[in-house]
Amino acid sequence: MLGFLSARQAGLDDPLRFRRAESTRRNHPDVHKYSVETVQWYPHDTGMFTSSSFDKTLKVWDTNTLQTADVFNFEETVYSHHMSPVATKHCLVAVGTRGPKVQLCDLKSGSCSHILQGHRQEILSVSWSPRYEYILATASADSRVKLWDVRRASGCLITLDQHNGKKSQAVESANTAHNGKVNGLCFTSDGLHLLTVGTDDRMRLWNSSNGENTLVNYGKVCNDSRKGLKFTVSCGCSSEFVFVPYGSTIAVYTIYSGEQITMLKGHYKSVDCCVFQSNFQELYSGSRDCNILAWVPSLYEAVPEDDETTTKSQLNPAFEDAWSSSDEDG
């Protein structure tokens, strides 16, 4: 659960020290009763944000007054929720709970009667596609990842199959995306690929249009989280990276080649979530040791030229001045 509840104050000497802007105090009447699992800003402006928690509610907050504008109650604990970042025609929030049904709550009307059925166990992660506003991906503890078009009444579009077997309708029930629970989902920033992590310690990259496993192998990505794992991809780099919490470090891989670049060490306990800010190209990670760390890419210094003579000629003679700065010259 990392939203940007801490505001960055421009002009601070050390820009990496966050200041907590506001927080709901423990005796706030609308505060969540159990752990808050997911927080997300309203995608179009910062006037509103949503939070969901193990206390079986999804609360919609007004940022300026810090009061709840709406509360959705569910029968089971909520593991994850997501609002589509590109949606213009709908305001649906997809909610994954401990029950096998994915619920879609409409912010405009306040109803949550739209249900997507197909999974058999708890839904650990949901994510809307950043490319198409009606495409939703859900990951469940029954090892399956399903892609849905929410306008269709008849069921999911594709169930991802890690073995890339032949496609046929009856086959769908046996397809598994991972050999264990599927913990985390993340679309790449262009929405063409989908990354999934599972408790079988694997991360897989899928083509989101046809559900094919691209067979990119990242090696062992240790995952012993029993809840959802929130990982993230970079946006705006020349070869995109994926940042995955790996125990108490964060592992960085290039997405399309599967190579591990580095492990970011800094937390003392297990890292729960990480989020990438594409405007500053920074990564923020939150961990059980009660710290949020900001990871900034180190800018490399310009290498001085080997031959010294070129530096002198860089100054345009029109800007050279005739007076010297020494005192003794008359």
Next chain:
Amino acid sequence: MSQKRHRLVPETFGLKRRRERGPVEADPLRGELGSARAAVAELVQLFPRGLFEDALPPIALRSQVYSLVPDRTVADRQLKELQEQGEIRIVQLGFDLDAHGIIFTEDYRTRVLKACDGRPYAGAVQKFLASVLPACGDLSFQQDQMTQTFGFRDPEITQLVNAGVLTVRDAGSWWLAVPGAGRFIKYFVKGRHAVLGMVRKAKYRELLLSELLGRRAPAAVRLGLAYHVHDLIGAQLVDCVSTTSGTLLRLPET
């Protein structure tokens, strides 16, 4: 400035400059170049045929291929190509959903035919090998595929399961299997555990590869130390650290 441009990615993330590798010494297991096919061919040489009286086809594991071909994505893609061309079959070994056995198709076919010789299910098995194997290169088969596309009836499918060629995966779907592979899997699991135990009991839980290979194999290791070490390296059950004295195998921290 230009010579630094191609190192942009590691520089940004603060990786230490990698030392240029000297000429690769004669390390018995590492440093193999080339394709997945060469790796599989080499690995099937390590398989002890005599132990199973030649009844089992030589099985290599996917994790072993990863230890010989360092880039896993390339290895996976090449194995997938070989599978599509029909040169190898990939088989789900029962003990771990992730462990896939790789067998050359010809070896598989000859051994299975020899194993079912004279048995009541021979006819169904021969029909399976002739019609289904060349047509469908997947690891698993579905009910409607078997009945409609290939014309198998339910009693015939039961005979295939009895023969050991198919193993039940789910209601109406089956994994491809190797008949008689139970003994191999038992030796493999025990041997893997024993070799890991050798590394675990060493001081500081690390062993030089050359020393591990030079030791006498404990009685539980029937398939050979080299076979198991490839598998451990490829499955990332041990970390490989290159040192000045050779490769060091170290148990991971967790």
